[in-house]
Amino acid sequence: MPDFSTRTANWNDDKAALMQIRRVVFVEGQNVPASLESDDYDNDSWYVLAELTNGTPIGCARLQPNGKVTRIAVLDEFRRQGIAGQMLRDIITLAESNNMNTLYLHAQISAIGLYEQFDFVQSGDQFEEAGIQHVKMTRSSA
Numbered sequence: 001m002p003d004f005s006t007r008t009a010n011w012n013d014d015k016a017a018l019m020q021i022r023r024v025v026f027v028e029g030q031n032v033p034a035s036l037e038s039d040d041y042d043n044d045s046w047y048v049l050a051e052l053t054n055g056t057p058i059g060c061a062r063l064q065p066n067g068k069v070t071r072i073a074v075l076d077e078f079r080r081q082g083i084a085g086q087m088l089r090d091i092i093t094l095a096e097s098n099n100m101n102t103l104y105l106h107a108q109i110s111a112i113g114l115y116e117q118f119d120f121v122q123s124g125d126q127f128e129e130a131g132i133q134h135v136k137m138t139r140s141s142a
């Protein structure tokens with residue numbers, strides 16, 4: 001288990017770290033076009049960043065003001081150790097404290113099991129986005 005912690009982050013202060021993780025995981029790791037990696041939500045969203053104790057960024061997640069959770073990424077060498085799970089927990093807390101009680105995301109098919117653990121439920125058919133198969137998943141707070 002790596003010694004990591006998570007914290008809320010913002011685009012102004014943490015852009016370099018957030019972009020670095022997204023570039024490595026999505027652009028280099030999944031061949032997502034760099035032009036699709038940044039978008040109009042970057043400035044206005046909330047973020048969670050996972051870091052090693054020495055401050056090295058290893059994971060990120062984004063919560064858009066419209067309730068969509070996006071850009072969930074963990075560097076390859078740190079996967080399957082609960083880091084995305086901790087970031088999702090933080091995103092849900094962040095959303096609820098902002099009275100955002102319904103969240104949704106476009107899950108890559110391989111990650112459906114992760115989101116189900118946090119009560120996201122599949123809705124609709126699979127579709128392609130950035131060349132990868134996805135399905136919409138929604139979560140409502142009790």
Ligand SMILES: CC(C)(COP(=O)(O)OP(=O)(O)OC[C@H]1O[C@@H](n2cnc3c(N)ncnc32)[C@H](O)[C@@H]1OP(=O)(O)O)[C@@H](O)C(=O)NCCC(=O)NCCS
Binds near residue numbers: 073075081111113114
């Ligand atoms: C998806 C991703 C963010 C998961 O990060 P992670 O830190 O490894 O996730 P966690 O360790 O918190 O996983 C918790 C649980 O989710 C499930 N899970 C996570 N990754 C999975 C995978 N690739 N396949 C199947 N189940 C997976 C497992 O149930 C896992 O629990 P377990 O390890 O006890 O079996 C990471 O693999 C990643 O960055 N992938 C590339 C980018 C990506 O696909 N992002 C998601 C876009 S929707």
